[in-house]
Amino acid sequence: MSEYICTLCPRECHAVRQDRSGQGFCGMGLLPKVARAAPHYWEEPCISGTKGSGTIFFSGCVLSCVFCQNYCISQEHHGKILTVDELTEVMKALVRQGVHNINLVSPTPYIESLLACFAQYRPPVPIVYNTGGYEKVSTLQRLEGLVDIYLPDFKYLRGDLSLKYSRAADYADYVQPAIREMVRQTGKPVFDEQGILQKGTVVRHLILPQNTKNSLAVMETLQRAFGDSILVSLMGQYLPMGQAAQYPEINRRLTKREYEKVRNRYDELELEGFVQELSSADEQYVPAFSDDDPMKGVTEG
Ligand code: SF4
Numbered sequence: 083m084s085e086y087i088c089t090l091c092p093r094e095c096h097a098v099r100q101d102r103s104g105q106g107f108c109g110m111g112l113l114p115k116v117a118r119a120a121p122h123y124w125e126e127p128c129i130s131g132t133k134g135s136g137t138i139f140f141s142g143c144v145l146s147c148v149f150c151q152n153y154c155i156s157q158e159h160h161g162k163i164l165t166v167d168e169l170t171e172v173m174k175a176l177v178r179q180g181v182h183n184i185n186l187v188s189p190t191p192y193i194e195s196l197l198a199c200f201a202q203y204r205p206p207v208p209i210v211y212n213t214g215g216y217e218k219v220s221t222l223q224r225l226e227g228l229v230d231i232y233l234p235d236f237k238y239l240r241g242d243l244s245l246k247y248s249r250a251a252d253y254a255d256y257v258q259p260a261i262r263e264m265v266r267q268t269g270k271p272v273f274d275e276q277g278i279l280q281k282g283t284v285v286r287h288l289i290l291p292q293n294t295k296n297s298l299a300v301m302e303t304l305q306r307a308f309g310d311s312i313l314v315s316l317m318g319q320y321l322p323m324g325q326a327a328q329y330p331e332i333n334r335r336l337t338k339r340e341y342e343k344v345r346n347r348y349d350e351l352e353l354e355g356f357v358q359e360l361s362s363a364d365e366q367y368v369p370a371f372s373d374d375d376p377m378k379g380v381t382e383g
Contacts, residue, residue, distance in 0.1 A: 086112055090221050091144040091190050092256045102163055104191075109159060110142035114192045117141050117154075117161035117371035119172045120378075121181050126315050126356045128279040129183065129210065129233070136181030136207070138172065139371065143188045145214040146249040147237075149290070149332060152371075153324035156188065160373050166198045172377055177205050182278050183231065185210040190217060193224065200228050208280055215285075216253055217260040222267070232264035232283040239299045247290075247329070258307060261285060265311050279313075284355065288317040289344050292331040297344040305351040313355035316348050336360060 086099045088106050097106030104111045121134025129135050139152065141161030150156045164172070173184050184205050189196060190213060200209075208230035215234040236257050238244040244253035264283045271282030285304060289297045304314055318341045322333045341360045348357060372378060 086194070088191075090193055090218070092216055092218055092250070092252065093144060106191075107146075108142040108144050108191045110191045111163070112192070112194055113163050113165060114169050114195050115141035115159065115161040115163045116169070116172070116376045117373075118369055118376050119176065120369075121176070121179060122185065122369065125185065125233075126279075126284060126313075128273060128277055128313075128356075129185065129231070129284070131182045131276065131278045133180045133182050135183055135185040135210065136173070136176030136179070137185040137187060137212075137369075138169075138176075138189075139187045139369070139376075140189055140192055142191050143214065144190055145216050145253075147214070148247050148325040148329060149320070149322065150324045151321060152187075152369075155371050157324070160371055162373060162376050166195050166202075169195065170199050170203045173199070173203060173205050175377070177207060181207065183208040183210050185212055185233075187212045189213070190221065193221060197224065197228075204228075211264075214248075215257040215260060216248075216250055217256060219259050219263045222260060222263045226267050229267065230281050231279055232261075232268060233286065234261055234264060234283070235286045235288065236261065236300050236304060237288065238296055239303060240296055243293065243296055247332070258303070261308065261312070265308060270311050271313050282313065283311075284313045284315055286315040286317055288320055289336055289341060290320060290332055291334050291336055291340060294340050294343050298347050301344065301347050301351055301353065305353055310354055314348070314353040315356045315358070316345065316353075317358045318345070318360045319358055 093107045095106035101113045102111045118139040122137035125135045141155045143156035210231040211229045212233040241251045245251040272280045
């Protein structure tokens with residue numbers, strides 16, 4: 083690919099993107115920049131299982147969350163640029179290692195490369211599309227039949243919050259149609275006999291300090307709009323990372339009271355899925371990234 087005018091995500095930058103550079107909001111070229119590829123054991127139990135999720139962390143992001151725990155790759159763009167053939171080899175190596183799935187984290191800027199990769203290699207395990215939820219339906223439609231599991235966030239319902247913390251005032255306009263399209267493609271969750279997810283949509287919500295009203299509204303919206311056609315993963319592991327120190331109200335961990343308020347509503351609404359304990363907020367769960375050897379976690383089996 084030589085030169086490309088990009089409208090892949092709701093930002094619709096119309097930016098010129100070349101193989102190794104890009105002038106859009108995400109700042110990325112068309113070739114995938116990868117900061118880590120390895121079995122990952124800290125996703126939801128039905129994703130990580132016992133053998134790990136074959137997770138590929140891409141550099142760059144269409145959002146810009148000030149509290150991002152992967153800030154050094156999402157916004158500082160650490161990582162190594164790979165060719166499509168090299169990305170294909172990474173997926174093959176992860177599969178040989180026995181992972182339950184291939185888990186693509188923040189993949190949207192690289193859809194052209196991913197489609198080229200899947201044209202030459204279809205992994206024999208489910209493909210997980212792990213995204214912040216700020217997606218265009220027309221872009222997701224290009225993934226139909228390729229993605230087995232969608233793992234979107236539903237971060238905010240209020241535009242003032244999404245503008246302040248993720249520079250995306252229109253986040254709430256996009257996230258629900260995006261999830262609807264994901265559910266249309268995957269159908270209801272399907273598990274194998276070991277309880278590992280094979281198809282479906284798992285919506286994540288991270289509770290932010292001082293913002294429990296937003297979390298309650300997101301829980302209620304998910305129940306009303308999607309019922310039992312999705313799984314909901316409630317995340318209580320917030321840590322003040324990235325630029326959170328510049329926002330005093332979110333520059334702390336969740337309190338037990340905040341966590342329990344949202345968790346109780348989750349239970350009252352009888353949402354199906356996973357609830358992360360408050361005690362899982364620990365920096366040891368933040369993976370190590372690399373500029374020169376993102377594949378050092380992949381060993382040949
Ligand atoms: S993927 Fe990047 S360049 Fe393309 S529209 Fe989105 S932010 Fe802009």
